[in-house]
Amino acid sequence: MARYLLRVNGERHEVDVEGDTPLLWVLRDELGLTGVKYGCGVGLCGACTSHVDGQAARPCVRTAADGAKTPITTIEGLSRDGNHPVQRAWRELDVAQCGYCQPGQVMAAAALLARDPDPDDAAIEEALRDNVCRCGTYPRIRAAVRRASRIMREER
Numbered sequence: 094m095a096r097y098l099l100r101v102n103g104e105r106h107e108v109d110v111e112g113d114t115p116l117l118w119v120l121r122d123e124l125g126l127t128g129v130k131y132g133c134g135v136g137l138c139g140a141c142t143s144h145v146d147g148q149a150a151r152p153c154v155r156t157a158a159d160g161a162k163t164p165i166t167t168i169e170g171l172s173r174d175g176n177h178p179v180q181r182a183w184r185e186l187d188v189a190q191c192g193y194c195q196p197g198q199v200m201a202a203a204a205l206l207a208r209d210p211d212p213d214d215a216a217i218e219e220a221l222r223d224n225v226c227r228c229g230t231y232p233r234i235r236a237a238v239r240r241a242s243r244i245m246r247e248e249r
Contacts, residue, residue, distance in 0.1 A: 102170025116152035128168035139224030142197035149204035168196035182241035190228035
């Protein structure tokens with residue numbers, strides 16, 4: 094067991110865990126950030142997608158020791174009031190069906206728009222291709238990413 098200092102959602106947290114503990118479990122079980130979903134545990138589904146140093150990343154395949162090296166943002170920290178343009182677009186277009194994958198989808202979309210504020214459909218497909226939605230809401234997800242891009246442009 095070791096003590097790790099994590100920077101999550103702009104706050105510092107000390108956790109006492111084994112260094113090889115998956116970061117996903119640290120975020121969920123130690124910090125109570127349950128918006129980070131467990132889907133597959135091997136980085137294939139995207140349900141746990143969060144931002145690590147501003148980039149979309151999978152905490153299920155990173156360790157607590159890895160997490161201590163760089164800032165982490167989860168869906169809870171994307172916008173304190175849930176009003177990030179991507180979140181607003183998701184609500185506006187009623188994207189979620191069951192909703193389980195949506196935090197990961199939102200985080201992947203937000204990372205895309207941070208680096209490419211006006212992505213075409215190919216860029217959206219590429220950025221979100223590894224985020225699985227078993228309900229098949231992909232057309233609404235693409236539409237919401239385009240809508241969030243417009244919201245961001247309007248607010249500039």
